Amino acid sequence: MDLPIRSELDKCIKCGLCTASCPVASRTGGFAGPKHMGPEMTRFRLDDRLGLEAQIDYCCNCRTCEQACPSGVKISLLNACYRHDLHTRQGLKLRDGILGRPGMMARLGSLNAGATNYVLNNRLVRAALDRGLGIARERPLPAYSRENLKKWFQRRRQPDSSPNKVVYFPGCTAEYNLPEIGRSVVNILERCSYQVILPPPNCCGLPLAANGFLEDAARMAGQNLDNLLPFVRQGYPVIVSCPSCGLALKSEYEELHNLPQARSLAANVYDFSEWLLTLQQRGAPASGFRDLALRVAYHTPCHLKAQGIGQPSLEILKKIPSLQVIEVDEGCCGMSGSFGFKKEQYRLSLEIGARLFNRIREIAPDLVASDCSSCCMQISHATGIGAVHPAVLIDQAYGRVEEKK
Amino acid sequence: MEKTDVLVIGGGATGTGVLRDLALRGVDAILAEQQDLAYGTSSRFHGLLHSGARYAVNDPESARECRQENAILKRIARCCVDDTGGLFVLLPGDDPGYADDWFAACLRAGIAVQEIPAAEALSLEPNLNPALKRVFRVPDASIDGFALVWANVGSAAGHGARAYTYTRVDRIIVRDGTVSGALVTDLRTGEQRQIECRFIVNAAGAWAGQVARLAGCELKILASKGSLLVFNHRVTNRVVNRLRRPGDGDIIVPQDTVAILGTTSVPVDGPEHLGSSRAEVDQLLLLGRDLVPGLDERRVLRSFAGVRPLYQENGGEGQRPQDGRAVARQFALVDHERQGVRGLITVVGGKLTTFRLMAEQATNLVCVLLEHDAPCRTAVEVLLPEATAAQVRQLQRYFSPPVSQKMAERLGRADLDQLLGILSRNGWKRQFVCECEQVCLAELEWRATGSSWLRLGDLRCRTRLGMGTCQGTICAARAIGQLYQDGMLDLGRARRLLGEFLDERWKGNQEVLWGDQLRERLYARNVYLNLHNFQKEADDYGL
Numbered sequence: 001m002d003l004p005i006r007s008e009l010d011k012c013i014k015c016g017l018c019t020a021s022c023p024v025a026s027r028t029g030g031f032a033g034p035k036h037m038g039p040e041m042t043r044f045r046l047d048d049r050l051g052l053e054a055q056i057d058y059c060c061n062c063r064t065c066e067q068a069c070p071s072g073v074k075i076s077l078l079n080a081c082y083r084h085d086l087h088t089r090q091g092l093k094l095r096d097g098i099l100g101r102p103g104m105m106a107r108l109g110s111l112n113a114g115a116t117n118y119v120l121n122n123r124l125v126r127a128a129l130d131r132g133l134g135i136a137r138e139r140p141l142p143a144y145s146r147e148n149l150k151k152w153f154q155r156r157r158q159p160d161s162s163p164n165k166v167v168y169f170p171g172c173t174a175e176y177n178l179p180e181i182g183r184s185v186v187n188i189l190e191r192c193s194y195q196v197i198l199p200p201p202n203c204c205g206l207p208l209a210a211n212g213f214l215e216d217a218a219r220m221a222g223q224n225l226d227n228l229l230p231f232v233r234q235g236y237p238v239i240v241s242c243p244s245c246g247l248a249l250k251s252e253y254e255e256l257h258n259l260p261q262a263r264s265l266a267a268n269v270y271d272f273s274e275w276l277l278t279l280q281q282r283g284a285p286a287s288g289f290r291d292l293a294l295r296v297a298y299h300t301p302c303h304l305k306a307q308g309i310g311q312p313s314l315e316i317l318k319k320i321p322s323l324q325v326i327e328v329d330e331g332c333c334g335m336s337g338s339f340g341f342k343k344e345q346y347r348l349s350l351e352i353g354a355r356l357f358n359r360i361r362e363i364a365p366d367l368v369a370s371d372c373s374s375c376c377m378q379i380s381h382a383t384g385i386g387a388v389h390p391a392v393l394i395d396q397a398y399g400r401v402e403e404k405k
Numbered sequence: 406m407e408k409t410d411v412l413v414i415g416g417g418a419t420g421t422g423v424l425r426d427l428a429l430r431g432v433d434a435i436l437a438e439q440q441d442l443a444y445g446t447s448s449r450f451h452g453l454l455h456s457g458a459r460y461a462v463n464d465p466e467s468a469r470e471c472r473q474e475n476a477i478l479k480r481i482a483r484c485c486v487d488d489t490g491g492l493f494v495l496l497p498g499d500d501p502g503y504a505d506d507w508f509a510a511c512l513r514a515g516i517a518v519q520e521i522p523a524a525e526a527l528s529l530e531p532n533l534n535p536a537l538k539r540v541f542r543v544p545d546a547s548i549d550g551f552a553l554v555w556a557n558v559g560s561a562a563g564h565g566a567r568a569y570t571y572t573r574v575d576r577i578i579v580r581d582g583t584v585s586g587a588l589v590t591d592l593r594t595g596e597q598r599q600i601e602c603r604f605i606v607n608a609a610g611a612w613a614g615q616v617a618r619l620a621g622c623e624l625k626i627l628a629s630k631g632s633l634l635v636f637n638h639r640v641t642n643r644v645v646n647r648l649r650r651p652g653d654g655d656i657i658v659p660q661d662t663v664a665i666l667g668t669t670s671v672p673v674d675g676p677e678h679l680g681s682s683r684a685e686v687d688q689l690l691l692l693g694r695d696l697v698p699g700l701d702e703r704r705v706l707r708s709f710a711g712v713r714p715l716y717q718e719n720g721g722e723g724q725r726p727q728d729g730r731a732v733a734r735q736f737a738l739v740d741h742e743r744q745g746v747r748g749l750i751t752v753v754g755g756k757l758t759t760f761r762l763m764a765e766q767a768t769n770l771v772c773v774l775l776e777h778d779a780p781c782r783t784a785v786e787v788l789l790p791e792a793t794a795a796q797v798r799q800l801q802r803y804f805s806p807p808v809s810q811k812m813a814e815r816l817g818r819a820d821l822d823q824l825l826g827i828l829s830r831n832g833w834k835r836q837f838v839c840e841c842e843q844v845c846l847a848e849l850e851w852r853a854t855g856s857s858w859l860r861l862g863d864l865r866c867r868t869r870l871g872m873g874t875c876q877g878t879i880c881a882a883r884a885i886g887q888l889y890q891d892g893m894l895d896l897g898r899a900r901r902l903l904g905e906f907l908d909e910r911w912k913g914n915q916e917v918l919w920g921d922q923l924r925e926r927l928y929a930r931n932v933y934l935n936l937h938n939f940q941k942e943a944d945d946y947g948l
């Protein structure tokens with residue numbers, strides 16, 4: 001771990017572009033920004049006598065800074081190591097441990113989804129979570145689905161096996177909270193004549209790393225490598241529908257956890273829309289789109305930007321007849337996965353996204369589309385306008401009607 | 406005409422040490438330094454507070470002196486010492502027999518040396534060469550030469566001593582074979598004046614030969630230049646020495662936020678050879694990577710060199726040692742009476758680690774000659790009272806804990822009071838001028854107000870402004886702008902000072918321009934030439 005940090009901080013030329021672009025630093029004086037917290041404080045931190053700054057918790061891990069940096073400094077890597085050091089020295093918070101493990105919580109929650117959702121929406125329960133754990137009571141919690149993706153997948157009659165196979169890594173949200181995303185992805189992939197393989201459900205580990213649990217995150221990453229590499233070796237691509245999972249699989253396993261073979265996985269991971277767009281460009285059934293008479297505002301999630309693959313969802317949505325797509329180019333929504341759940345950061349999280357919300361209210365669309373379900377949660381919560389994953393819209397455009405259960 | 410009992414020439418560790426010792430003994434004294442304090446070798450050195458281990462085999466006397474002074478300074482000078490501890494590392498290929506001799510010699514010199522398992526060493530310092538054979542812990546530490554020199558002067562001033570900077574001694578006045586004063590030039594104004602005194606202590610380091618000559622005395626000083634490299638970050642948290650017969654490039658010293666690798670040893674003609682060559686830089690990098698693999702790929706911020714004054718007892722008659730290290734590093738105390746000048750003594754050589762002992766012996770001699778009976782107190786009186794816990798808490802109202810901690814260490818109790826005063830009046834002065842080294846506006850203001858002759862370079866040495874990663878790119882313009890706004894400079898002077906500062910930073914960068922540091926310098930060039938439109942100054946200063 002030690003050496004990569006040192007070369008990262010040596011790359012910095014101190015230009016300050018990262019801090020100028022950080023959505024958090026520009027909203028609060030409590031956070032000095034990525035230049036200070038990253039390359040600057042890392043130089044101080046190498047002196048092991050010195051204390052650490054708790055303000056690193058303000059970093060919402062959006063990685064806007066890394067895209068701004070002309071020197072290619074992996075600021076989030078420095079930040080993740082800093083957070084880890086801070087938390088190992090000061091002890092980790094139970095709350096952050098819970099927020100860092102969406103998959104585990106979801107497995108518990110889904111055991112009896114109805115009851116869990118009921119309990120989690122109870123005002124008294126929320127007050128207790130707020131006081132006891134520091135989870136903001138104003139923040140709606142994600143509901144757990146009665147039927148997770150895996151159950152649905154197993155229940156369905158499998159279509160004839162096709163010679164073309166893809167592996168779909170749904171991550172926690174599409175597995176437990178919003179399996180309709182996963183269902184849409186599977187439908188579309190199958191429509192493109194692929195046989196879809198679902199690996200055992202597992203978290204990508206990014207929320208753990210973002211909350212300072214580096215060892216646990218690395219273990220998670222190791223499990224996923226074990227699950228996915230056999231498929232990669234057979235030449236199957238791995239598709240993700242969550243931009244954060246994508247970022248973890250594409251870069252974190254190698255850069256942050258330094259895991260052997262992470263690179264060969266990374267080279268075969270594709271964001272769902274990235275993959276679909278390539279298929280369409282190669283002549284796959286783009287033509288099959290039906291009319292979808294909707295006004296949709298599209299928001300590009302930070303973690304999708306960080307993958308450097310452009311805006312494939314936007315491009316696909318634009319091809320849907322009658323669908324009016326308006327891009328909202330107003331930066332980070334402020335939610336950043338677990339960040340916006342934290343009591344001390346709830347208000348800040350909404351302030352960060354204020355410009356985005358205002359713009360969306362101006363546009364007044366029927367729906368917002370965004371690849372990241374955490375962005376979707378935040379946007380709906382702040383604007384009252386429904387927000388969905390583009391896959392759901394694309395699935396509808398391909399003519400599918402959500403089955404009734 | 407100004408009068409005093411003793412005039413001390415040279416504002417390095419030795420001279421300021423003598424000044425403090427005299428002042429604590431109640432002797433009236435003045436110090437004259439031709440440039441700013443610590444202009445000489447006392448800032449152009451490695452920063453190692455020797456435990457003595459390095460000299461144990463070759464020079465046991467020096468080793469014992471170092472051991473004693475190391476312990477004393479850790480007690481009285483905590484404001485300038487970072488007690489990192491040190492390691493001696495035996496690498497494959499180096500003589501294993503030497504390690505045993507060295508270990509025995511350390512024990513004989515009373516140095517607390519302890520062998521530790523290789524695995525433990527690697528967990529303490531994960532960047533060390535994993536092939537290392539044996540590792541020993543010693544009580545080495547890191548010492549800040551700038552801070553030490555100012556602390557000496559601050560303490561001396563508290564006891565009535567005066568120190569003049571930018572004041573060069575041009576002539577020593579000798580009447581009837583006895584020193585009666587000196588003619589000095591104020592380099593800021595060009596004015597000459599006379600200081601009347603009964604004794605002169607020549608503590609001019611590598612310039613000591615020239616100073617002795619001002620009184621017509623002969624003093625053979627050999628000059629040996631050593632080059633050093635400054636890395637962008639602390640490569641290790643402990644001093645790391647290569648366990649072999651002392652040679653080039655075999656020590657890494659952590660200093661604040663950086664690490665210093667050195668040194669070379671090249672005979673030179675005089676004290677003004679302050680540059681290091683590209684060949685020396687390459688040589689150091691090659692040697693350094695034996696201790697820390699990949700060290701040659703880490704970013705180097707600058708190179709610099711210092712000159713060791715090596716005293717030669719009987720003149721050395723024209724011969725030059727091939728390696729300055731062969732000459733004993735003990736110091737010399739010379740009473741020039743035997744050359745026919747009463748009242749002039751020279752104290753020279755030694756190491757920064759032993760400055761206090763050198764000062765003590767010089768002061769003893771002065772006191773004997775003055776027939777002034779007072780014991781030396783420099784080994785027991787704390788140099789600079791440390792910041793209190795309450796002050797650190799107050800600082801934390803403005804800065805984060807690590808930044809507060811660094812500031813408190815850098816400033817000490819009295820200066821911190823001033824700083825906190827400024828901050829309580831103007832909270833916004835918590836803003837940083839120099840982000841790399843975390844120097845805030847309030848600190849800049851306090852240092853600038855305190856100095857009689859403002860130069861950015863002097864502020865740099867007092868605050869670390871511009872010493873970090875960007876080497877002044879961001880902070881130099883900010884600092885000058887602020888000083889101008891505060892009415893401390895006029896426009897012409899502001900431009901001159903900025904040019905001079907950038908030029909000085911640039912000189913140390915010239916030999917290390919590759920990779921990230923080259924990118925940084927190109928960025929700096931664009932900031933100053935294209936953004937600040939600094940073309941005229943660049944032409945004037947040949948930047």
Ligand SMILES: Cc1cc2nc3c(=O)[nH]c(=O)nc-3n(C[C@H](O)[C@H](O)[C@H](O)COP(=O)(O)OP(=O)(O)OC[C@H]3O[C@@H](n4cnc5c(N)ncnc54)[C@H](O)[C@@H]3O)c2cc1C
Pocket residue numbers: 414415416417418419420437438439440442443444445446447448449450451452453454455572573574575608609610611612616629630631632633667668710711712713753754755756757758759
């Ligand atoms: C490369 C190198 C590395 C070293 N590393 C270490 C180390 O790690 N640890 C250690 O303990 N020691 C080290 N040393 C040795 C140590 O730095 C010196 O022994 C010590 O700093 C000498 O201090 P000084 O006060 O005697 O001389 P200086 O610091 O040189 O002071 C002499 C001063 O006299 C002034 N002066 C000269 N002429 C006049 C004049 N006419 N009028 C007024 N002022 C004048 C000069 O400007 C100068 O400031 C190192 C030396 C070198 C060269």
Ligand code: SF4
Pocket residue numbers: 021022023024025033034058059060061062063064065066075076
């Ligand atoms: S990741 Fe986002 S919040 Fe964190 S420092 Fe970078 S830009 Fe700021």
Ligand code: SF4
Pocket residue numbers: 011012013014015016017018019034035038039068069070071072073075
């Ligand atoms: S943008 Fe990159 S190079 Fe510039 S200050 Fe930030 S980390 Fe350093």
